[in-house]
Amino acid sequence: MRPLRNPVVQTSMAWLLSEWMRFCYATIRWTHENEQAAEEVWAEGGGVLCAFWHSRLALGPASWPMKRAQPIKGLVSLSPDGEFFTKAVARLGIPAVRGSSAKKDKAASSKGGTQALRDGLKQLKVGGLAVTPDGPRGPSRQMAEGLPLMAKLSGAPVLFIGLSCKPAIRLNSWDRAVLPLPFGKGAIVWDKAWYPEGAEMSEVVADWTERLTAVEARADAIVGLERI
Incomplete structure (x- = not known):
C-alpha cells in the first residue's frame, strides 16, 4: 500500500506540508505585479x-489574502495525492471541491468530474474557485476545457495567476512541480479575463493558455527561476 493512502500518514504529512508552506510564505x-486586477x-x-x-x-495559497478577499475553495483531484494535498491546503483556510476539471478525460464523470462541475458552479455564486487547468495529470501547461466551460456557464471573471519563487525545489513529477524554500524571492503576477460572448471554446482555450503561461513566465523572470 502506498504511504499516502494511509490516513494517519496523510494527516501527519499534510500537517508538515501546511506548516512548511506557511513558514515559507x-x-x-x-x-506583486498588476495586483490591481485582483x-x-x-x-x-x-x-x-x-x-x-x-x-x-x-x-497558490500565497496569492489569496484571506482577510480582504472573498472565500475561496480549491478544485482538487480525487486521487490519494489529492486527498493529502486537500488536507494540507484546508489547514491554510482553503477547503476543497473534489473532482477533475479535465473534460478531456473520458472517465472524468466517473471520478467526480460532473459533481465537481456542479459544486464548482455553486461555489462561484458566493466566492472563488481555484483551478489548475492542466491537472491532475497534464500534459503540463495544456489547458483542458473545464476552466473556460465554468467561466462561460457562471459568467464569473477569471484571474490568471503567475507564481514563482527562488530558491525552490523542483520535483521530478510530470509537471516539474515547484516547492518553495524560505527566505528567498517570490513573485505573483495577475491578469484578468471573462469568457467572450459567442467565442468558440477552442479559441478561448488557446488564448487563455497563452495568457496563463505568460504571467507564469513573467513571475519566473522576476525572481530569476529557470523555465523548464
Missing part, C-alpha cells in the same frame, strides 16, 4: 475563477 520577499475582483466580491498551472500548486 511568511519569509519570502514577494513582488484588487478589483476582491472589492466586488462574489464569484471568481483563479487559475494557475499545476506546477505552482504549492504556491
Whole structure:
C-alpha cells in the first residue's frame, strides 16, 4: 500500500506540508505585479475563477489574502495525492471541491468530474474557485476545457495567476512541480479575463493558455527561476 493512502500518514504529512508552506510564505520577499486586477475582483466580491498551472500548486495559497478577499475553495483531484494535498491546503483556510476539471478525460464523470462541475458552479455564486487547468495529470501547461466551460456557464471573471519563487525545489513529477524554500524571492503576477460572448471554446482555450503561461513566465523572470 502506498504511504499516502494511509490516513494517519496523510494527516501527519499534510500537517508538515501546511506548516512548511506557511513558514515559507511568511519569509519570502514577494513582488506583486498588476495586483490591481485582483484588487478589483476582491472589492466586488462574489464569484471568481483563479487559475494557475499545476506546477505552482504549492504556491497558490500565497496569492489569496484571506482577510480582504472573498472565500475561496480549491478544485482538487480525487486521487490519494489529492486527498493529502486537500488536507494540507484546508489547514491554510482553503477547503476543497473534489473532482477533475479535465473534460478531456473520458472517465472524468466517473471520478467526480460532473459533481465537481456542479459544486464548482455553486461555489462561484458566493466566492472563488481555484483551478489548475492542466491537472491532475497534464500534459503540463495544456489547458483542458473545464476552466473556460465554468467561466462561460457562471459568467464569473477569471484571474490568471503567475507564481514563482527562488530558491525552490523542483520535483521530478510530470509537471516539474515547484516547492518553495524560505527566505528567498517570490513573485505573483495577475491578469484578468471573462469568457467572450459567442467565442468558440477552442479559441478561448488557446488564448487563455497563452495568457496563463505568460504571467507564469513573467513571475519566473522576476525572481530569476529557470523555465523548464
